[in-house]
Amino acid sequence: MAGTALERFTERLAGELEAQRREGRYYTPNIISGTQGPRITMDGRECVNLCANNYLGFAQDPAIIAAARAALDRYGFGLGAGRVVCSMEIHQELERRLAAWKRRAAVLVCQTGYDTNLAAIATLAAEGDVIISDAANHASIVDGSRLSRAERRIFPHADMDGLETVLRETQSAPARFIITDGVFSMDGDIAPLPAIVALAERYGALVYVDDAHGDGVLGERGTGIVEHFGLHGRVAIEMGTLSKALGGVGGFVATEQTVRDYLYQRSRTFMFSTGHLPPAIAAGLIAALDLLQAQPERPRRLWENAAFFRDGLRRLGFDTGVSATPIIPVLVGEAERAMALGRALRAAGVYVQAFAYPVVPRGAARVRCIVSAAHTQADLEEALAAFAGAGKTLGML
Numbered sequence: 001m002a003g004t005a006l007e008r009f010t011e012r013l014a015g016e017l018e019a020q021r022r023e024g025r026y027y028t029p030n031i032i033s034g035t036q037g038p039r040i041t042m043d044g045r046e047c048v049n050l051c052a053n054n055y056l057g058f059a060q061d062p063a064i065i066a067a068a069r070a071a072l073d074r075y076g077f078g079l080g081a082g083r084v085v086c087s088m089e090i091h092q093e094l095e096r097r098l099a100a101w102k103r104r105a106a107v108l109v110c111q112t113g114y115d116t117n118l119a120a121i122a123t124l125a126a127e128g129d130v131i132i133s134d135a136a137n138h139a140s141i142v143d144g145s146r147l148s149r150a151e152r153r154i155f156p157h158a159d160m161d162g163l164e165t166v167l168r169e170t171q172s173a174p175a176r177f178i179i180t181d182g183v184f185s186m187d188g189d190i191a192p193l194p195a196i197v198a199l200a201e202r203y204g205a206l207v208y209v210d211d212a213h214g215d216g217v218l219g220e221r222g223t224g225i226v227e228h229f230g231l232h233g234r235v236a237i238e239m240g241t242l243s244k245a246l247g248g249v250g251g252f253v254a255t256e257q258t259v260r261d262y263l264y265q266r267s268r269t270f271m272f273s274t275g276h277l278p279p280a281i282a283a284g285l286i287a288a289l290d291l292l293q294a295q296p297e298r299p300r301r302l303w304e305n306a307a308f309f310r311d312g313l314r315r316l317g318f319d320t321g322v323s324a325t326p327i328i329p330v331l332v333g334e335a336e337r338a339m340a341l342g343r344a345l346r347a348a349g350v351y352v353q354a355f356a357y358p359v360v361p362r363g364a365a366r367v368r369c370i371v372s373a374a375h376t377q378a379d380l381e382e383a384l385a386a387f388a389g390a391g392k393t394l395g396m397l
Contacts, residue, residue: 023335025356036052036054048382048386050351050369052372054244054247055372055373056246056299057298057372057374058245058248058291059247061247063291065284067283067287068281068284069280071090075088075280075283082274088282093286094109094277094282095109097289098252098289101223102223102224102254103223103232105255108270109250110250110251110252110269113243113250114139114140115270116140116250118143119263120144122144122145123263124237125175129150131153131179132178132205133154133180134155134157134158134180134181135156135157136158136187138212158192160196171203178200180193181210181212182210183212183225186327187329188324188328188329189322191209193207193226193235194231206236209235210239211226215244216299217302236255236256237253239253242277246285248277248285249277250277302373305326305371305375306326308380312380313387316397318387318391318396326371327369328369328370329368330368331365335354335357337365342367344394349386350383352369354366355368
């Protein structure tokens with residue numbers, strides 16, 4: 001075979017990328033200028049932004065920015081070491097505040113939400129244990145499970161009969177972890193957590209919930225799916241992210257003190273990274289928690305906007321699937337149709353992201369919309385008008 005090893009290798013990669021382009025699954029960078037908000041500037045044009053996980057508008061909130069700026073002056077730009085070597089008081093304060101907010105004994109903050117699932121799952125699930133995972137769980141759960149030495153079992157999405165079958169078959173394992181997203185990021189549905197917890201208690205299993213899209217969104221106080229269903233004290237491990245409703249970056253595990261201490265001492269993902277939260281980010285997140293508690297109208301407005309936009313899409317004739325949250329997919333089937341709808345909406349001044357296999361199953365391509373509390377009704381009406389025009393032009397309505 002001609003060429004150097006590097007040339008042959010890059011030729012192989014180029015072929016795979018070209019196949020991805022042909023199938024309509026090639027993602028190009030979408031660069032915004034200015035702040036992240038309900039309207040953004042992209043390629044010099046203002047768009048209604050339906051792509052961000054900035055549920056409460058905290059990413060651009062002046063009070064949060066001011067808190068981060070003050071911490072930058074006080075603590076400097078970066079941590080300069082892993083937290084096992086050198087933590088700052090601001091990180092400890094953030095963990096105390098998160099623990100109080102979640103009504104848990106202790107919290108460990110990690111670099112990102114993705115890293116948090118890798119850190120927790122790979123460390124806690126040992127050889128001989130069993131991880132029982134919902135088929136629709138996030139990729140970080142899948143990868144954390146692969147890194148562990150535990151047996152992995154998958155049950156069909158939200159199928160309690162399937163879950164119980166696996167629980168019956170694995171009763172000899174030392175520990176079993178039922179792992180589920182709280183809110184599923186592609187369909188916007190909510191996990192049947194009461195039924196999951198009931199089965200876990202019946203069969204002696206531990207429940208691990210990834211509440212990335214529930215924190216700040218679900219529950220009367222915005223503390224997530226456990227509060228939403230009134231299950232405090234019955235879920236072993238709550239994982240959350242700090243990059244969505246709270247507007248920053250990072251992830252955390254809220255759990256018992258011993259579990260937190262074990263992760264601090266044993267998680268390779270946590271221990272061997274020097275890329276921990278800059279102190280300014282930690283300070284901004286504390287300010288976000290303050291705002292969430294002081295302004296309960298933000299989550300209420302988020303849910304009002306979600307209902308308005310979902311109902312509008314359905315009246316137009318679009319299929320929004322099983323969405324029950326501010327994550328609202330518009331299901332169109334094949335990748336090419338999803339990409340075409342995304343391009344048409346972008347041309348009309350509405351930014352959405354199209355998703356296809358392998359992010360979602362084949363034949364279930366969609367554009368995913370995420371509304372925020374910061375959207376005005378005028379923003380959402382403009383987006384609905386764009387969907388109506390694009391849908392008619394592309395023969396989807």
